[in-house]
Amino acid sequence: MIRRDGRAGQDVLRRVGEASVLILISLADGPKHGYVLIQDIKELVGVELGPGTLYGALDRLERLGLIEPLPADDRRHPYRITAPGAAALRVHLDSLERVSAAGRLRLQLGGIG
Amino acid sequence: MNDPRTARLIDIVLRCYPARWRRRHGDEAGELAALLVRDGTPAGSIALSYLAGAAREWLAPRPGRPLTMVAGALLIVVCSLGVSAGLLGSAGPATAASTSQERGRAHCRPGSPGSVPDLIPDVIPAVGRPPLIIGEARHGRSC
Numbered sequence: 001m002i003r004r005d006g007r008a009g010q011d012v013l014r015r016v017g018e019a020s021v022l023i024l025i026s027l028a029d030g031p032k033h034g035y036v037l038i039q040d041i042k043e044l045v046g047v048e049l050g051p052g053t054l055y056g057a058l059d060r061l062e063r064l065g066l067i068e069p070l071p072a073d074d075r076r077h078p079y080r081i082t083a084p085g086a087a088a089l090r091v092h093l094d095s096l097e098r099v100s101a102a103g104r105l106r107l108q109l110g111g112i113g
Numbered sequence: 114m115n116d117p118r119t120a121r122l123i124d125i126v127l128r129c130y131p132a133r134w135r136r137r138h139g140d141e142a143g144e145l146a147a148l149l150v151r152d153g154t155p156a157g158s159i160a161l162s163y164l165a166g167a168a169r170e171w172l173a174p175r176p177g178r179p180l181t182m183v184a185g186a187l188l189i190v191v192c193s194l195g196v197s198a199g200l201l202g203s204a205g206p207a208t209a210a211s212t213s214q215e216r217g218r219a220h221c222r223p224g225s226p227g228s229v230p231d232l233i234p235d236v237i238p239a240v241g242r243p244p245l246i247i248g249e250a251r252h253g254r255s256c
Binding site: 033034035038048050051052053054055056059075076077 | 134138140141142144145146148149154158159161162163164165166167169170
């Protein structure tokens with residue numbers, strides 16, 4: 001679970017799915033609503049989130065306290081990342097970096113890469 | 114959405130979500146679908162994505178929704194899919210003919226978990242080949 005002080009003890013994003021991580025990354029530089037999130041993620045990593053996937057992930061992230069909704073702008077509901085969300089994203093990205101480094105090292109040791 | 118058939122398809126699929134979800138996201142989801150269609154995303158893949166999302170919404174355990182109810186809904190969905198697959202597999206042209214006759218009547222009933230598979234024969238023929246769209250996999254990529 002995420003602590004109220006915004007520090008994450010463990011990598012909570014390991015179990016939330018790739019879509020949720022991509023949404024957090026997209027929200028890291030400012031609030032966005034659904035359509036902009038889909039466009040931004042497509043531009044960022046070339047992955048097109050399905051709208052059904054998007055709303056499922058947004059609800060899950062909100063339940064976890066990692067994002068919060070802002071007042072609606074017409075029909076659109078923007079979301080922003082919370083302090084615990086930013087902390088969880090940092091922990092997850094650090095973890096990915098460690099995995100990546102270990103993988104590259106193993107490839108090097110094996111003489112494959 | 115300019116095409117009324119597309120608008121109707123999206124509307125039907127959005128009605129498959131629980132009322133709580135529709136109150137919260139319904140209007141925005143309809144507008145988002147219209148924007149994606151305008152950008153060139155096939156309506157069929159948008160509908161499929163929403164359909165899968167609706168199934169997940171019904172099947173996900175939530176506070177106040179006991180696990181037995183979720184398991185029951187899952188059982189209904191699996192059985193319905195099995196029966197549908199069996200019918201489709203056993204009667205090819207006859208099924209296609211009856212499906213087209215039934216098309217006008219097929220719809221989702223709000224509040225009914227069993228309504229998701231009811232829609233599937235109505236959606237699949239219009240879908241074509243959806244593009245690569247990421248699903249909500251717990252571990253790794255799912256398309």
